[in-house]
Amino acid sequence: xxxxxxxxxxLITVTGKKLTVTCSQNMxxxxxxxxxxxxxxxxxxxxxxxxxxxxxxxxxxxGYKVSRKEKRNFPLIxxxxxxxxxxxxxxxxxxxxxxxxxxxxxxLSIL
Amino acid sequence: EDQVTQSPEALxxxxxxxxxxxxxxxxxxxxxxxxxxxxxxxxxxxxFTLYSAGEEKEKERLxxxxxxxxxxxxxxxxxxxxxATYLCAVQSYTGNQxxxxxxxxxxxxx
Numbered sequence: 001x002x003x004x005x006x007x008x009x010x011l012i013t014v015t016g017k018k019l020t021v022t023c024s025q026n027m028x029x030x031x032x033x034x035x036x037x038x039x040x041x042x043x044x045x046x047x048x049x050x051x052x053x054x055x056x057x058x059x060x061x062x063g064y065k066v067s068r069k070e071k072r073n074f075p076l077i078x079x080x081x082x083x084x085x086x087x088x089x090x091x092x093x094x095x096x097x098x099x100x101x102x103x104x105x106x107x108l109s110i111l
Numbered sequence: 112e113d114q115v116t117q118s119p120e121a122l123x124x125x126x127x128x129x130x131x132x133x134x135x136x137x138x139x140x141x142x143x144x145x146x147x148x149x150x151x152x153x154x155x156x157x158x159f160t161l162y163s164a165g166e167e168k169e170k171e172r173l174x175x176x177x178x179x180x181x182x183x184x185x186x187x188x189x190x191x192x193x194x195a196t197y198l199c200a201v202q203s204y205t206g207n208q209x210x211x212x213x214x215x216x217x218x219x220x221x
Contacts, residue, residue, distance in 0.1 A: 004154075033209070042213035043155070043198065050207060058208055090154050097202065099145050100209070102154030 002027045004103035006091050012109045013081060021076045021106050023091030029101075031094045032074040033058070034066065036087040037105075043090065049074055050096070081110045113138045113203050117212035124189055124219050132184040132215045134199030144182050146175050147198040149214070155198055158184075189219045 004025045013019055025032065033048040035058075045058030049068040063085055065077040074093075078085060086109050092100035116135045124130055136144065143162050147155035159168040161177040168175045172193065174185040184197055196214040 031207070035211075040213065043200075043211035045208055045210075048207060056207065059210075092154075097142060099157040099160055100155075101157070102147075104154050105152075 002101065004091055004093050004101050006089075006103040006106050008106060009104065010107050012111065014111050015082055016080050019078050019081060019108075021078075021089060021091075021108070023074045023076065023103060024072050025074075025091075025093040025101070026072065027093060027101065028071065029093035030071070030096050031098075031100075032068065033092045033100065034064070034074070034076045035090045035092065036060065036085075037090060038087050046076070046089075081108075083110050086110050113201060113206075113208070113210045115199055115201055115210050115212035117197075117199055117215050119215060120213070121216045122218070124186075124217070126190060126219055126221050127188045129185070129187045129189070131186070132197055132217070134182040134184070134212055135180060136182070136199075136201045136210075137180075138201050138203045138210075140204035142202045142204045144177055145200045145202075145209075146182070146184055147200065149196045149198055158197075186217070189217075191219045191221050193217065194219045 007022045030051045034046040035043045047066040049055045089106045091103045094100040114137045118133045146158040149155045159175040164179045196216045198214045200211040
């Protein structure tokens with residue numbers, strides 16, 4: 001089954017404790033992306049990757065890091081999380097310029 | 112700057128009462144406009160892609176249309192299972208980013 005898998009689905013943590021949210025896709029897609037979704041602000045793109053070893057900033061990259069060492073994986077790293085990064089996060093993948101397939105989201109709470 | 116605005120924010124319809132959702136956009140060269148459906152606790156699910164003004168796509172009770180400035184998602188004779196948030200997104204030729212609107216929350220009452 002074609003899917004985008006995010007882990008964990010839920011996480012409560014504390015300010016400053018480094019965390020990684022993993023994202024994996026099994027569709028051999030070149031394009032992968034991370035979004036955060038906040039009430040009233042909609043989905044905003046954090047980082048995206050056009051292919052292995054190619055990443056670019058989206059609209060809200062501050063406080064986040066990504067890497068694309070393999071085509072199927074695109075982890076989101078918060079090196080020193082802060083409460084304003086409490087949000088619902090989605091990973092997505094697609095072939096170039098095609099509609100994106102989304103994961104089921106990671107709800108992150110930073111105290 | 113690329114931008115997407117959706118209206119209304121929320122819409123309540125009686126079952127069978129047809130209506131339209133609006134997505135207005137400004138983009139420096141439209142590569143594609145995308146409609147998604149999002150159910151609570153789930154990721155967005157792809158519905159349609161539109162590429163050029165005048166294009167239309169249909170799927171069951173949904174029909175998407177595109178002009179040079181906006182797109183409409185028409186819902187004909189909706190059913191309660193059509194209740195969801197509908198999202199619009201654009202991608203421009205000048206970049207590889209996607210820009211999403213804040214969505215329309217649709218509730219269909221039996």
